[in-house]
Amino acid sequence: MGLRPPDIRRPARTVAGSADDTLLVRRAQDGCLDAYRVLVERHAPRAYRAALGVLGNREDAEDVTQEALLAAWLALPGFRGDASFATWLHRIVITRALNKSTRAVWTRPLDAVPEPADPARGPADQAEQHQAAVAVAAAVAGLPAAQRVALVLYQFEGRSYDDIAAITGSTVPAIRSHLYRARRTLATRLHDWR
Template sequence: MHSSVAVEKSLTQRSFGSAEQTDDDLAYVRRVQSGDVEAFDHLVLKYRERLFSIIYNLTSNREDAADLTQESFIKAFRSLKRFRGRSSFFTWLYRIAINTTLTNLRKNRMRHFFSFEKISEEVSSAEIIEALVTRTNSDRSVLLGELQEKLNEALHKLSPKHRAVVVLFEIEGLSHQQISEVMNCSIGTVRSRLHYAKQQLQAYLQAYID
């Protein structure tokens, strides 16, 4: 049985912006690089919930998400000496987590699902989600239940990279530029993947939102 992650932030708040590089992050990174390994605990405590959230939305499995979150932090710790601050620490950490998760999905051919319940009532700009705001609360609740299964099926047909772009943009609130940095691809590639994914999802779910 799959469980959902509680909604903590509105998509319109673009939560990633609050995770930009801070002097505090850099200070802890420098301490770790200087041999103070315990300073890494602060970074883990600060970012573990956000990292777990993105990984869970790619796997929809709490145990897998917990394991992959831990693996991502271990990889980050081992690679921290090579961190030069060219991007924000969280962008760098996100990249490690995304790559670790996508590798795991490809390797194990995991069935991974999208948690529609992570989307708050402050909906995104995507047409398929906008259709929900015209419903009453009771109608929306019923519709969300019906859409959950169909949306999972639709996203399961997308490649992990297309799924990741949707999750990063619609759920995590990253900009195209930020996604390109996290996934190490061009902004054009991000837009192309997002456009393709939205077309596929909208076509599949059109009958349920009309």
């Protein structure tokens, strides 16, 4: 029986009771596909969102996430637990996303920019809001990779400085610096949208 990939774009539902990741990792390392399936269902949506934030393209983010999940399964016997499973998986996803982003130009399809439905706003307001969202996406896309990854993981994924440092193999001071520079660059580039 093979693993059926979850819908990595949707938030994970509650899975397998309260089994913690450490127990599930041990069981998966012993060859239990069901344990790994639970880990995938639990962590794939966040991993996908991180890949999407780095790549800006749904198809590429899905490909990278699926590749990372397969790579994690194959590397699981060597996982020592120095970091949490989530951090380890994010490291694999971010590394693969960065590798892919260096080979391709970062673009974000217009349908990837969320447009909230607000019936109280007129068409002109909605158009302006959409243009602002596109401008933000383009400004984030223009950031250097290290700054973009730090920003995506901190602002959009809610990861701590320590987690981001562990995921990227960097230091907390370097992450703070990347975030500072990213925010400063975005403030400059988006000055007209204030």
